[in-house]
Amino acid sequence: MKEIVVLSGKGGTGKSSLTGTLASLLTEKHTIVLADTDVDAPNLHLVLAGKEKEVSTIGKEKEVSTIKASDKASIEYDMCSRCMECVDVCRFDSILVTDQPIIIPHSCEGCGACNLVCPTGAVQVGPVINGCLRIVETPVGIIVSGELNIGESSSGKLVEVVKNRARAEADSIGADLLLVDGPPGIGCPVIASVKKADYILLVTEPTPSALHDLGRVIETIVFFGIPCGVVLNRADLPGGTRAEVVHYLQKNNLPLLAEIPYDLAMPMALAEGELVVKAYPQAISSRAYVELSQKVGEML
Ligand code: SF4
Numbered sequence: 001m002k003e004i005v006v007l008s009g010k011g012g013t014g015k016s017s018l019t020g021t022l023a024s025l026l027t028e029k030h031t032i033v034l035a036d037t038d039v040d041a042p043n044l045h046l047v048l049a050g051k052e053k054e055v056s057t058i059g060k061e062k063e064v065s066t067i068k069a070s071d072k073a074s075i076e077y078d079m080c081s082r083c084m085e086c087v088d089v090c091r092f093d094s095i096l097v098t099d100q101p102i103i104i105p106h107s108c109e110g111c112g113a114c115n116l117v118c119p120t121g122a123v124q125v126g127p128v129i130n131g132c133l134r135i136v137e138t139p140v141g142i143i144v145s146g147e148l149n150i151g152e153s154s155s156g157k158l159v160e161v162v163k164n165r166a167r168a169e170a171d172s173i174g175a176d177l178l179l180v181d182g183p184p185g186i187g188c189p190v191i192a193s194v195k196k197a198d199y200i201l202l203v204t205e206p207t208p209s210a211l212h213d214l215g216r217v218i219e220t221i222v223f224f225g226i227p228c229g230v231v232l233n234r235a236d237l238p239g240g241t242r243a244e245v246v247h248y249l250q251k252n253n254l255p256l257l258a259e260i261p262y263d264l265a266m267p268m269a270l271a272e273g274e275l276v277v278k279a280y281p282q283a284i285s286s287r288a289y290v291e292l293s294q295k296v297g298e299m300l
């Protein structure tokens with residue numbers, strides 16, 4: 001099985017639309033499982049108009065629907081001598097001082113330092129529920145999707161959980177492609193999402209901020225030695241910086257796999273809850289997507 005991860009650096013470049021559209025086109029010749037690792041704002045299921053399916057009907061355990069992907073400290077006050085050593089040692093200012101120490105759960109990083117210094121053993125550090133995992137059925141295959149709870153921070157760990165589950169689902173049905181809708185940025189969730197990837201599909205748009213963020217994510221990918229290619233979305237955007245993007249790619253010897261034109265058929269299709277290649281197959285953007293899917297199919 002091959003694993004392709006779609007990244008962009010900057011959010012809002014059309015990453016999920018491209019992932020969903022590509023999956024729809026590739027599913028004619030390939031068995032695909034999708035993973036949505038944008039755990040702060042998963043939306044691939046919206047693009048593909050999926051229906052949520054009870055996790056228990058696919059997974060072995062019902063509790064896989066909630067995820068414990070981070071550790072937090074808690075205090076047993078009956079054992080606490082109010083020495084406040086835990087407050088002094090916390091580098092994250094996650095313990096408030098009143099007449100007793102109070103852990104602030106949203107800023108606690110679970111480092112365990114307070115547990116180490118506590119003379120009475122009153123502090124415990126253990127896993128807490130910080131997100132959930134969903135399996136969504138769509139017309140092109142299932143999506144394994146993770147969503148972090150509000151205010152939680154262990155997105156890299158949750159991405160790892162999502163990808164492992166997606167690989168298990170793919171193995172169970174003999175899929176030959178795991179297509180991953182990655183998170184924006186270059187932080188922990190991105191690094192977790194590219195682990196074991198065979199190829200990275202980068203989506204960008206002709207704007208200075210998108211090019212800047214593309215450069216950052218390319219540096220990250222190059223560090224890991226994963227091959228990649230670029231898709232320029234809304235390529236002919238009026239006032240756009242297409243020439244700069246093309247120049248950057250040539251300078252860095254990166255392949256431009258496709259240019260998707262700025263096409264009103266795309267938002268029209270999205271508003272109808274459809275993919276552009278389904279709703280408007282003759283649209284210029286649909287034809288560009290078909291060419292891209294053929295290239296990706298050849299690579300596979
Ligand atoms: S586990 Fe670490 S971050 Fe959390 S309260 Fe203790 S020292 Fe602070």
Ligand code: SF4
Binds near residue numbers: 086
């Ligand atoms: S270090 Fe332990 S005993 Fe001291 S205030 Fe913190 S929890 Fe209480």
